[in-house]
Amino acid sequence: MKVIHLTDLHLTRSREQRMFDVSTYDNFDFVFEEIRRIKSLTVIELVVVSGDISNDGDVDSYRYFLNKMESLKTPYIAILGNHDIKSNFDTALTEEESEYIITSCEYNNNTWHIISVDTVVEGEDYGFISKDNFAELERKIIKNSGFNTAIFMHHHAIPVDTPIVDSCMLNNAKELLELCDKYKVRFIGSGHAHTPRTWHHNNMTTCVAPAVAFQWLLGTETVKISTGFGFNIINFSPDLSITSCIY
Numbered sequence: 001m002k003v004i005h006l007t008d009l010h011l012t013r014s015r016e017q018r019m020f021d022v023s024t025y026d027n028f029d030f031v032f033e034e035i036r037r038i039k040s041l042t043v044i045e046l047v048v049v050s051g052d053i054s055n056d057g058d059v060d061s062y063r064y065f066l067n068k069m070e071s072l073k074t075p076y077i078a079i080l081g082n083h084d085i086k087s088n089f090d091t092a093l094t095e096e097e098s099e100y101i102i103t104s105c106e107y108n109n110n111t112w113h114i115i116s117v118d119t120v121v122e123g124e125d126y127g128f129i130s131k132d133n134f135a136e137l138e139r140k141i142i143k144n145s146g147f148n149t150a151i152f153m154h155h156h157a158i159p160v161d162t163p164i165v166d167s168c169m170l171n172n173a174k175e176l177l178e179l180c181d182k183y184k185v186r187f188i189g190s191g192h193a194h195t196p197r198t199w200h201h202n203n204m205t206t207c208v209a210p211a212v213a214f215q216w217l218l219g220t221e222t223v224k225i226s227t228g229f230g231f232n233i234i235n236f237s238p239d240l241s242i243t244s245c246i247y
Contacts, residue, residue, distance in 0.1 A: 001109050002042060004035055005152070005232040007050040007191025008211035010083065011061035019055065020225050024213045025064070027229045031212050032068055034245065038233070039074070046107055046114065047074055050191040050209065051081025051154030053089070062092035070100055077105050079116045081154040081192060082125050082168075106140070112236045113147035115140050117176075119155040125168035127155025127192070129176060141183045150187040150236065151180065156208045157188060160195040163221040169193070180204060187240065189232075194225075196232075196244055205240055207232065 012018070015025045038044065047069070054061040069076050078101060080086055093101070105116040117137045119127035129137070141149055157173035159166040169192070170176065180188060181204070188206045195218060196210040210230040217224040230246040 001045045001112055001236040003114070003234045003236060004038075004044055004047040005050065005189055005209045005234055006031065006047065006212055007154075007209045007231075008052040008081070008194055008213050009049070009065065010052055010055040010211075010213035011058075011065060012055050013058045013061065020214060020223070022214050022225075024055065027212050027214075028065075028068070030247065031229070031231055032072075034247075035072065035231075039072070044074055045109065047072065047076040048114070048152050048189065049076065049078045050152050050189060051079050051120075052083040052191065053078065053080070054085070055083055057083065057085025057088045059088045059092050062089050063096060066092055066096045066098060066101070070096065070098060073100060075100050075102055075107065077102050077107065077114070077116060077152070079105060079152060079154055080118075080120060082120055082127070084120075108144070108147065111148055112150055113144035114150045114152065115144075117151060117153045119153045119170055127153075127168075127170040128172055129170070134175070134179070138179060138183075141185065145183070148236070149183065149185045150189065151185060152189045154190060154192050156190045156193045158197075158199055158206055160193045160197045160208060162193065162195045162216050162218055164216055164223070165193045165195065187234070187236070189234070196230075196246075198242060205242070207234075207242055210244060210246055
């Protein structure tokens with residue numbers, strides 16, 4: 001099963017607005033056409049978007065996102081990040097004809113169970129998994145214990161050595177990693193860090209995908225970006241492989 005992992009689109013309030021002289025709409029459109037091209041070469045079963053779809057939660061940015069994603073005609077999961085506003089996303093979702101979005105944010109094939117967990121704390125940049133969300137995550141992992149488990153979320157759980165984002169990562173990452181180790185979770189995918197990174201520990205892979213909008217300059221403590229944007233292709237085969245597409 002091949003999955004496209006997008007993260008941190010940061011679509012602005014209007015197309016003319018730029019972030020650090022970057023058009024996030026242009027980047028998203030480019031990535032979108034790349035996904036179309038890749039789909040013509042291989043089967044993509046699912047797309048996962050792991051948060052910060054919008055930069056300021058504007059309803060029109062969500063309308064644009066949903067319209068584009070639906071035109072792919074591929075099932076997709078949309079997870080919200082700390083920049084997103086859930087009520088505005090839900091408003092756009094009720095207005096658009098959404099046939100392919102998986103509102104349960106769960107997906108199964110013959111061997112894998114893909115699940116998301118909400119890490120957003122309203123009004124904060126850092127992430128935290130609430131007690132209720134932890135209990136729900138554990139329940140779903142146990143229920144699907146016959147499958148390999150992959151978890152997607154917005155905030156990263158392991159420092160990427162870029163202080164500007166490591167200062168607002170997942171606050172209770174230790175508890176999550178212990179839970180994943182206990183139940184032999186195979187994969188954790190996230191965004192938020194704008195710094196692509198992959199770790200392997202025992203039989204688990206933890207991966208931060210490159211942002212669609214922009215990357216932070218590695219190691220920066222202040223607002224400095226590097227060139228490049230992109231996404232990951234994850235092949236959930238027995239060996240599990242990740243291809244980072246950077247442009």
